[in-house]
Amino acid sequence: MFQSAKFRQAIIGVVLIALPSLLVTGTYITSDAVVPLEGMEENPFPEQAISQGMLFVVIDGGRRDMMSDPALMPNLNARVQDGAYLEILSNPMTMTAICVKEMATGVPSRPNEALQNFRPTHPGTPDGWNLVSEHEDHQLGILGDYVWKDLYPDRSKVPFSQHRYGHADYYQGDEEAFATLRSWLKQDIPTGFDRPSNVIIAHLSGLDSIGHRYMVKDSPEYEEKLRWLDDNLELMFQLVPDDWTVLVTSDHGLTDTGQHGSPEDVIREVPGFMWGPGIAKGVTVKGVDQRDIATLPSMIFGLPLPHAIHGRIPLEAFDLTPEESEIYEQWNWDAAIARNQWMEDEGHPYVKGLSSDNIEWDKLPADEMGIRNIDLMLSFLAIILISGLLYRIIKSENVDEKLSKQIVGSFIFLIVFSAFISNSRDWLAFMYYPLGVVGLLGTYYIANRTIKEYATDKVMWTIFALFAFAIMFPETRFTILMLPIWLSFALKKKTYQIKERDSNETSKILLYPFLLILVAAIFFSDYRVYGVSATRFMVMYTQSYEPDAMIWSVAIAFNFTMIYASRNKDISFVTGIAISSIMATIPVLVSQDSNYVDWIMIYSLMAGLVISVGMKIIGNKYSFIIFQYCAFAWATMSWGAWGGGVSMIMFGCVESLIDKEWSFLKTKQEDKHSEISRQIMLGIIPLGIWFAWWASLGQTDGILHPRDIDPGNLFLKGGYIGDRLSPSNTWVGFMGAGPVILIGILWWNLFRSKGWPLQMAFYILAARIAMLSIQLSISPNMPRLVFKMGWDLLFCIMIISVIGCYMLYEKWRVKNVIIEA
Numbered sequence: 001m002f003q004s005a006k007f008r009q010a011i012i013g014v015v016l017i018a019l020p021s022l023l024v025t026g027t028y029i030t031s032d033a034v035v036p037l038e039g040m041e042e043n044p045f046p047e048q049a050i051s052q053g054m055l056f057v058v059i060d061g062g063r064r065d066m067m068s069d070p071a072l073m074p075n076l077n078a079r080v081q082d083g084a085y086l087e088i089l090s091n092p093m094t095m096t097a098i099c100v101k102e103m104a105t106g107v108p109s110r111p112n113e114a115l116q117n118f119r120p121t122h123p124g125t126p127d128g129w130n131l132v133s134e135h136e137d138h139q140l141g142i143l144g145d146y147v148w149k150d151l152y153p154d155r156s157k158v159p160f161s162q163h164r165y166g167h168a169d170y171y172q173g174d175e176e177a178f179a180t181l182r183s184w185l186k187q188d189i190p191t192g193f194d195r196p197s198n199v200i201i202a203h204l205s206g207l208d209s210i211g212h213r214y215m216v217k218d219s220p221e222y223e224e225k226l227r228w229l230d231d232n233l234e235l236m237f238q239l240v241p242d243d244w245t246v247l248v249t250s251d252h253g254l255t256d257t258g259q260h261g262s263p264e265d266v267i268r269e270v271p272g273f274m275w276g277p278g279i280a281k282g283v284t285v286k287g288v289d290q291r292d293i294a295t296l297p298s299m300i301f302g303l304p305l306p307h308a309i310h311g312r313i314p315l316e317a318f319d320l321t322p323e324e325s326e327i328y329e330q331w332n333w334d335a336a337i338a339r340n341q342w343m344e345d346e347g348h349p350y351v352k353g354l355s356s357d358n359i360e361w362d363k364l365p366a367d368e369m370g371i372r373n374i375d376l377m378l379s380f381l382a383i384i385l386i387s388g389l390l391y392r393i394i395k396s397e398n399v400d401e402k403l404s405k406q407i408v409g410s411f412i413f414l415i416v417f418s419a420f421i422s423n424s425r426d427w428l429a430f431m432y433y434p435l436g437v438v439g440l441l442g443t444y445y446i447a448n449r450t451i452k453e454y455a456t457d458k459v460m461w462t463i464f465a466l467f468a469f470a471i472m473f474p475e476t477r478f479t480i481l482m483l484p485i486w487l488s489f490a491l492k493k494k495t496y497q498i499k500e501r502d503s504n505e506t507s508k509i510l511l512y513p514f515l516l517i518l519v520a521a522i523f524f525s526d527y528r529v530y531g532v533s534a535t536r537f538m539v540m541y542t543q544s545y546e547p548d549a550m551i552w553s554v555a556i557a558f559n560f561t562m563i564y565a566s567r568n569k570d571i572s573f574v575t576g577i578a579i580s581s582i583m584a585t586i587p588v589l590v591s592q593d594s595n596y597v598d599w600i601m602i603y604s605l606m607a608g609l610v611i612s613v614g615m616k617i618i619g620n621k622y623s624f625i626i627f628q629y630c631a632f633a634w635a636t637m638s639w640g641a642w643g644g645g646v647s648m649i650m651f652g653c654v655e656s657l658i659d660k661e662w663s664f665l666k667t668k669q670e671d672k673h674s675e676i677s678r679q680i681m682l683g684i685i686p687l688g689i690w691f692a693w694w695a696s697l698g699q700t701d702g703i704l705h706p707r708d709i710d711p712g713n714l715f716l717k718g719g720y721i722g723d724r725l726s727p728s729n730t731w732v733g734f735m736g737a738g739p740v741i742l743i744g745i746l747w748w749n750l751f752r753s754k755g756w757p758l759q760m761a762f763y764i765l766a767a768r769i770a771m772l773s774i775q776l777s778i779s780p781n782m783p784r785l786v787f788k789m790g791w792d793l794l795f796c797i798m799i800i801s802v803i804g805c806y807m808l809y810e811k812w813r814v815k816n817v818i819i820e821a
Contacts, residue, residue, distance in 0.1 A: 010393050011763050017385045018770035025375040025776040026793075029786060033108045033369075036342040037124055040304035041335040044327050049302040050278035050318070053198035053244035055185075055236070058103075059229060060096060060145060061208025061260070062250030063216065064088075064269040072226040075234035076248060076273055083246075083275025084283045084317035090252050090270055090290045092263035092783040099251040099290060100147045100203070104129055106294030106309030110369075111790050122151050125308035128297025132199050133157045138301065141190055141197030144177045145205045159190035159197065164205050166726035170213075170225070174206040178232050185239040198244075199297075204229065208254070213717060215540065217256035245276035245300055249293065256527075257536060261711045263784055278319055285316045289366065295332065305331060307339040312361060333359045340364075365781065375777035379419075382774045387412055410465060415771065418473045422785060423778045425475075433706060437480040439470025444484045444684060447677040451665075455673045467680060471764060472771035474779075474789050477708050479695050481688025486518040506656040509563055514653035517646055521695040526702025535642075536698030536713075542640030543717050545591040553587035553641035560645030561632075564652045568625070579629065583644070586636045590721065598722045601637060605630050631746060635739040638718025639697065646696045647743050651750060654689055658754040666755055683760030686751050690799070693747065697740065706784075709791040745802050752806045762807060765800040769793060 059067065064087070070077040090099050091109050097120035098109040105127045113120065130152065133140040142148045143161040152158045163177040187196040207225050214221035233248070240246055250270040252260045260267045272288065275281075278300075292311040297303060299313050313332045315325050334356055343350035349370020351363050387408050394404045425432040446455075446463040470476050489495050489511065498508065524534035542553040561583040565576035589597050608630040615623035628651075636644030665682055669675040691708055694700065699713045718739070719732030727735075752758055772789050779785045 006393055006396065007763075010389060011766050013389050014386055014770045015766055017382050017389070018773040021375070021378045021382055021776060022769070022773035022793075024378055025372075026773065028372065028375065029369065029776060029780055029790070030111050032113075032123060033110055034343070034346070034348050035107050035123060035125055035308040035310075036339060037308070038126065039307040039338060039342065040126060041307065041331055041338065042304050043298065043302050044331050045324075046302045050300045051243060051245040051276055053241060054200070054276075054297070054300060055240050055244060055246045056199075056201045057233065057246075057248040058100070058144075058201070058203040059207055059248065059250045060203065060205040061211045061252065061254050062226075062270065063253035063266065064250070064271045065266075066216070066223075066226060067250065067271050072223055073230040075230050075237075079234075079237060079246075079275055080273040082281050083273065083279045084281075084285055084314075086249070086272025086274060086288045086314060086317060087284065087286045088249060088270045088272050088288045088290055088293070090268045092268065092787060094252040094260045094262065094264075094267040096145075096208070096251050097147050100145075101151060102291045103249075103251070103293040104148070104151055106291045106306070106311040108291065108310055108369075111786060119150050120147055122153075123308070126304075126306040127309065128294055128301075128303065128306070129199075129201070130157075131303045131306075132297050132301060135301070135303065138199050139193065139195050139197045140199045140201070141184055142201045142203075143180045143184070144173070144201075144203035148201060148203055155192070159193055161190070166728065169726065170206050170210050170221075171228075174204045174229070174232075177202060177204055178236065181236055182239065185236060199301075203251075211254040211258040213258070213720070215256065215258040216254045219258075222258075243277055245279065246274065247293075247296065248273040257540060259713060259715075262707075262713070263787055274317055280317055280319045283316060285314045288314050299328070305335045307335050307342065309335070310339075310364075329359060330356075333361075336364060369780035369786075371778065371780055375780075379774050379777040383412060383415055411468065414465065414469050415472055415774070418469065418771075419775050419778050422474050422775065423782075425782065425785065432475060433704070435469075435473060436475030436477050436706065437703070439466050439473060439476055440478065440480055440684065441484060442466040443470055443680060444481060444688075447680040447684075448484070448488070450677040451669065451674050451681065454671075455677070460673050460676065463677070463680070471768050472775070474772060474775060474785060474792070475706065476768075477703070477706070478687050478691040479700050479708050480703050481684060482518055482692035482695065483522055483703060485685070485688055485692065486515060486522060489515055504660055506653060506660055507567065510567060510649070510653040510656055513560070513563060513649045517649060517696050518692060521692060521700075522703055525695065525698070525700065526704065528701070528705075533698055533701060535696055538642040539640055539698045539715055542587065542642040543715070545593065550587060550591055554584045556645045557587055557636055557641040558584035560641075560648050564632075564648035567652045567656065570621070571625075583633060583636060586633060586644075587641050590637055593724060595722065595724050598724070601633075602722055605634055608633075628746065631739065631742050635743055637721055638735055638739045639715060643697055643715075643739070647693065650689070650693050650696065651746075655750060655754065658751065658756055666757070679760050682757055683764045686748070686756065686758070686761045687764065690744070690747050694744075707788055707791070709795050711791065744799075748799075748802050748806050752810055758803050758807055758810075762800060762803045765796045765803070769796050769800070772796075 067073055068077065068085075091102050093109060093111065093113070098113050101107070101113070101120045101122075102109055105123055105125060107123045107125060129140060132138045133152065134157065140152075140157070141159045142152060143163060145164045146162050149160050149162060152160070161180045163173040163180065165173050181200065181202050184190065184197050184200055189196050207222070207229065210221050210225045211219075216222050237246065249272045253267045253270055254260050255264065255266060270290070272293075289311065291309070292314055294309045295305065295311040295313045298305040299318070313328060315328055320328065337354055337356050340350050340354055349372060351365070354360065354363060390411055391404055391408045394407055399407075421428055421432050421435065443463055443466045446459065446466070450459060450463070494505070495511070520534040520538070524530065525536070527533045527536070541549050542556060544550075558580045561580040562576055565571050565579050571579075586601065589601055608626055612623050612627040612630065615626065632644045632648050635647055662685065665678055665685070669678050694708070695703075698715070699710070700708060701710075701713070714737060716732050716736035719734070719736035720727055721735050723731055748758065772793050776789065779789055
């Protein structure tokens, strides 16, 4: 069935039908926010500036809980006792450029801007900061991180002093920034200008770099940096004129392990410390969005409020009379009404029923983009067309009319149910998240049983329904597949029988470590339950340079490599010892923290690659073996002994399982129902293994966590190898992410080389891309759903591209073998 031409045509048809939704709705979701490029609401008190100047400090990577700890930043916390404390929530996409752009311009960021994390672009709208730069009574000056440089590039209006030297810049840039800030606060005139800056933005980046490198939780380096910042900021505050306002905040927080990028609360929650003339004393203002900061220049300096700013002035932070507060709020609301009216006039999503006379902030969307009719119509049309295609294919198989309609009706029900549950996830969370694991678990269980056992039509329709729902439901998590894979061995008595080696069974030396790795990934990786993730801890621990960690890293690298080498009978015991010893030296060499030593390792990997290519040309059978060891060595360098060792163990064990325990899946079944179940297993097992490996690297937060893919979990510490002082973004990405990308690709080559058909995995991913694309229309108003679906789509496209290339290669290889024969 799944190998027939009709099935392939159906998959192609479904993908083509869903393509308009992917392109049209996908473009809308990833496009820049639509805002009026002009239009401002005049300040009700233009002659009553609250302050004569402002110092705005952004501490990159500062967590709210730690910046607000008097033990870590005593001076800053003491200052805010005479001012206002703001509890701020950042954009769900916690990337530096996105957060900075929102607090600067007040314009909502979109997912595509995550790709511009180091080079943000200004939306071209008026905002408080460029109004300050154009005002005759003010001079704006910016120093520190380069993200601000690209937002305000006109050097004739805004002096900019850059103090940022890459990912390993922990103190140098901040030290220079403080020197410049001290100069400007002493009224020194920036070069090329004729007056000193009375509005200064200082973005300090060293804390973020330290958090990435040394983590956050129980990190002496991170805590020491906070204290250092606190001491130096206090020296600056003493130079600030009494008639200036001071605001200190952070662009985003960090996880305990030093990452950001995902919508976790600990990353989104940042503090705001504000004091100065006109600021209320001893108040705490809750529910402040980061975009609200963009309203402050207009409020403080008596400037107009641009209609493009999607922010609400935190009026509780100001010392105002009730009458003044009411007037300012009406001013803020009128700007929002004007923006909403512009959205309606231009045919964009807007909120109906708003009026200037009735202030209703709750009706305004926070992180919502707005659901468009065109996207809903495309989804509806796609469902109708796919239903028609499905009906036509079923009828061509001589299925009776009633059953044909039932099948089509079931498809419509499942896709509508999936969209409804997803759109209602806020109040149906108790159902939404569990359904993300039910489909695949049920599919695996039934398919595994019915390969060798008789199954009724009713059972087969059940598996079809579960399988279809798993493919189309946005919350489906492929990581859950590692649970039944583990159970299939853990519940077998033969697994625990120590006897003479059976040539038809995987060696216990390979199987036991594999099962233990799955135990860690399945049961001990949920950070929310244990306060620590075992798999993430092991990656970080084996990246540490501490003596005890080094001993364990050497032991893990040696033993895991030895286990992997022992499976290959073409490699002698002595050769295995030699390879394992080389692998065991990698953690020691990396811990030297030396560029010279790093490049010895890098050149050795390059030499291994050249040797592998040369041996391939002459037809030597060891060519690919050398290439694989180079890949594992690279992973050991960048992701620690755990990253490289786990990859070897899982590769070795799965290779054996394909040849032995799972070999029956490569044989076609005579019974129709059994063959269907076999085809399903051929598709979901490789996907389950791939995501199990992904989880073993600490890239998921437990099997019940709502996301398989989370860029905030990526470890990029390996990106410093080869350039310890100031690695470029490209180098960090290459050395940090390169090894896992390469091994992720090699997984599919392993299945291909062992004769495992990849077509079914390809079809599953193609169908999932299509179904997610159709449901994109209901996601724009739910940032977390956009995040989940967006990254799932991207990874599905990446994986299916790799599988497609291997399928084409295999077809070409088989064709050449036939021709030669």
